[in-house]
Amino acid sequence: MLLAALLVLVIGGIAAVVAAVVGAGAASTASLVPTLPRATPAPTASAPPTASAAPTDSPTSPTDPAVAVFLGDSYTQGWGASNPTMKWTTVVAYAAGWTEVNEGQGGTGYVTMAGVASCGQDDCPAYPDRVADIVAAAPDVVVIAGGQNDRWALATDPELVQAAVDKTFSLLREGLPNARLIAVGPSTAEPATAMITDLDGWVRAAAEYVSLLDPVVIQSDMVVSDGVHVNDAGHRAIADRVLDTVLTRAD
Numbered sequence: 001m002l003l004a005a006l007l008v009l010v011i012g013g014i015a016a017v018v019a020a021v022v023g024a025g026a027a028s029t030a031s032l033v034p035t036l037p038r039a040t041p042a043p044t045a046s047a048p049p050t051a052s053a054a055p056t057d058s059p060t061s062p063t064d065p066a067v068a069v070f071l072g073d074s075y076t077q078g079w080g081a082s083n084p085t086m087k088w089t090t091v092v093a094y095a096a097g098w099t100e101v102n103e104g105q106g107g108t109g110y111v112t113m114a115g116v117a118s119c120g121q122d123d124c125p126a127y128p129d130r131v132a133d134i135v136a137a138a139p140d141v142v143v144i145a146g147g148q149n150d151r152w153a154l155a156t157d158p159e160l161v162q163a164a165v166d167k168t169f170s171l172l173r174e175g176l177p178n179a180r181l182i183a184v185g186p187s188t189a190e191p192a193t194a195m196i197t198d199l200d201g202w203v204r205a206a207a208e209y210v211s212l213l214d215p216v217v218i219q220s221d222m223v224v225s226d227g228v229h230v231n232d233a234g235h236r237a238i239a240d241r242v243l244d245t246v247l248t249r250a251d
Contacts, residue, residue: 066140068098071127073146074118075187075238076104080229089143091239096246101137103130109149110164127168135175142172143242144207145184147199154195162202169206180208184242187212189223189230210245217241 070076070089078087093100107118114124127144134142153161172181185200186192192200192213200213212218222234230238 065097065099067101067137068093068096068141068143069101069103069134069137069139070143070145071130071134072104072144072184073108073149074104074106074229075235076102076145077106077119078102078104078235079106080224080231081235082232086232086235088235088239088242091236092143092242092246095239095243098141101139103134105130107149109147109153110168111153111161112149114149126164128164128171131168131171131175134172139176139179141180141182142176143182143184144168144172144203145187147186147203148188148196150199151193151195154199158195158198161199165199165202165206182210182242182246183207184210184238185212187218187238189218189228192216208245208249210242212238212241 070093072089076087076089078084078089081087084090087102089102089104090100092098105114105119105121105124107114108124108126110127113126116122118124147161147165150161150164169181169183172179183203183206185203186196188196197213200211203209204211217237218230218234219237222230222237224231
């Protein structure tokens with residue numbers, strides 16, 4: 001009996017040691033496997049929005065979608081949205097059945113350039129100087145939005161801004177004669193001034209037009225804490241206004 005008990009203790013101890021070694025090996029192996037971050041939607045993908053306010057329209061041509069380039073400022077870039085898929089351009093692209101190419105660069109406008117603090121790059125040119133890259137992408141649709149960053153020029157040299165608006169759309173028509181051009185007027189988080197209204201009029205005359213000022217789209221509860229950009233509700237409101245025009249005219 002004593003011998004049997006000793007054998008049990010010895011065998012049990014060996015088993016415990018083996019289990020401990022195997023367990024440690026497994027833990028060590030697991031630690032070698034990297035933990036990948038959750039994938040975030042690519043800025044050029046027309047993925048469906050992830051919030052409950054997802055668009056009800058489904059892509060109209062899933063096998064061969066039109067390519068749409070969105071040229072704009074920080075609103076177009078998606079500032080204020082809780083997720084890249086919630087920015088207004090992606091909501092529009094998904095509902096319209098387009099493949100989105102987002103060329104939004106914060107701080108830019110028809111005459112206004114920006115740098116790292118605004119757009120995240122050393123040099124972000126004004127709209128006319130970015131037309132060549134858009135033409136090279138050979139899109140089916142080009143949506144040009146914004147202009148509110150040109151306030152300084154509107155106050156000092158409004159004719160300069162008007163000429164830049166005309167030049168932007170003229171170059172696009174020349175380089176993309178078959179593309180659909182959609183002009184989305186300026187939007188502001190505060191009441192529009194006479195200068196912004198003038199700019200809105202120049203954009204209205206430039207191409208197929210979507211107004212964000214008549215009636216006003218952005219409401220006070222849509223503005224984030226910086227007082228400039230909009231939250232998901234604001235992005236959705238802009239998208240709805242654009243879609244009301246884009247889908248209606250497409251029909």
